[in-house]
Amino acid sequence: MIDLVLLGDVLAGTARLGTPIAFAAVGGVIAERGGLYNIGLEGQILVGALGAAAGSFATGSALIGLGCGIICGLISGLLLGYMSIRLRINQLVGGIALNLLLAGLTAFLSRQIFGAQAGGARVNGFSQIDIPFLSDLPVVGPSLFSQDPLFYLLIGLAIAAWFWLMKSHKGLDLRAVGENPKAADLAGVPVFRMQYLAIAVSGVLAALAGVHLVLSQVYVFAEGMSAGKGFIALAAIILGRWSPIGAICAALFFGFCDAVQFKLQFTSPEIPYQLFLILPYLASLIALVVLGAKASAPASVGLPYDREHR
């Protein structure tokens, strides 16, 4: 028999652990659909987290924190876009450089902003919102329908991003750029403008992952708090088949594995804990191997587009 309380706990944990990965993964999908790798997700999560913490710390308002986080993400996205689109440098190298830059910069700035309190400076964040009626449902009510506002924003964004990418004319343009920028260019699609748009949105979404960590989960900024979520998001993009909804499902799956392993440590203490810790990675590895054969990455992702080049 399945323990309902346990199930509710796992669902709530899945939502908490999966949400930041999901934001970053959707950001990554949009960039890659536009033909750009965003390896800088990890750093952008950090800069979003710092922006949110600093904004909320200075003003006491979580909404201003959210705004600051978004602006930081936008700037980091445009910076990466400038490197990838205008300078046409290797997108993997550019992304790694951005991660290194932002890891150091956020550590430095957090000491400047929070001073000696760094790590202990608590900021105002969002509280949970109970959706009327739904939050009273057994099991799923408390776990899925009394989450923080950003979780609901994620659901809305997922649907909007999917609709925009798959059903709108602009979304088709972006996908065309990711598949074959030359053809898109010849058809009159503003390739560079679409790419800048995609990488900027990507940066904002990755930053929202950091905003979620700070304003909905722990209410403090700590150096390196992204803790590899940006890289797990890269796996979620592939596992989610470059679709926004797929990426969110993959991210929530990773969150689910993490949430389950914390439970399994109690119910099966005799099994070495390392086995549970590799569970999410093992599961994604198996999924990648099984699904890998039908890989459907955008054809021109990672290749800088040069109009002059044939």
Add this chain to the structure above:
Amino acid sequence: MQLKSKLLAGFAALMLAGPAAAEGIERAAIVMPGSISDNGWNQAGFEGLTKAGEALGFEAAFSESVHQPEQIEVLSDYARRGYDLVIGHGGEFQDAVERVAARFPETMFMVNNGLGTKDNIANADFYFSQIAYLMGYVAGSMSDTGTIGIIAAQQFKFTTDTVAGYEAGAKAANPEVRVLVTWTGDWDDIAKGKEAALNQISQGADVVWPTMDSATLGSMQAVQEKGVYGIGIYRDAINEWPKILQSAILDVRGNMRSYLELAAAGKLEGALYRADMGNELAMRIGSFHPDIPVGVVDEVNKLIDAMKSGTLVVHPQ
């Protein structure tokens, strides 16, 4: 030309330092794996050495962010330049120190949290299970549900000793107590730290002790939200979080100060210097939460006295 004169000066210093070394140290260096402003392990090592140098009158040098492949080069460079004491800051320096120490028998080496001593290799660490026993005793006494938790990142001597001491202390306070242990696999993942604490609390734990680095912040957030008690580590955490019963203060600076004083007096030997409750500079408890009854405070103080006098021996040592 300039290089040559520097070398000559170095040789001169070496010649001069030679006979004086028996009286104590003139120059000491620390080699660290990370940045000296990390607000943690490396900063403690840097400040531990430089402050002691100013107070005890020796010259202090440091190298930061030294990774595995450079360890041997950096360590032997200091030894070659005539430093009397070269410190590897962390157990990961053990292998490199052993190799370098064999080539420089006149130089004294120290490994903080080291894993083995030789004639010219000293180690310094903490009697982790002793202070964990006290934390477990407080947690076991204060738990209403009879369930308490401890969260750690990875299994190695520090964490396994800490968990064992915590369990023993809790059982001493309440033989029926249930101790939940969660391994998160990550020192800095705040979200996982919070999730681990939420899980323990939903399993009935009403005292939680997170022992990671940054990830501890996440656990403390869960403790705060759910209105249960927490236990601090490294510093007196009640100053930052109100629901902290007690803190295990492991003071790396204090521990280094203890052995550097010995070194300055020329008494540092190739031995293990383990800080215990008798060395308050290095290891001590923090402030008691006002909710803790006087009786429990007295009991804890008696336990500390018993540890100091040697009548209470906590395992693993």
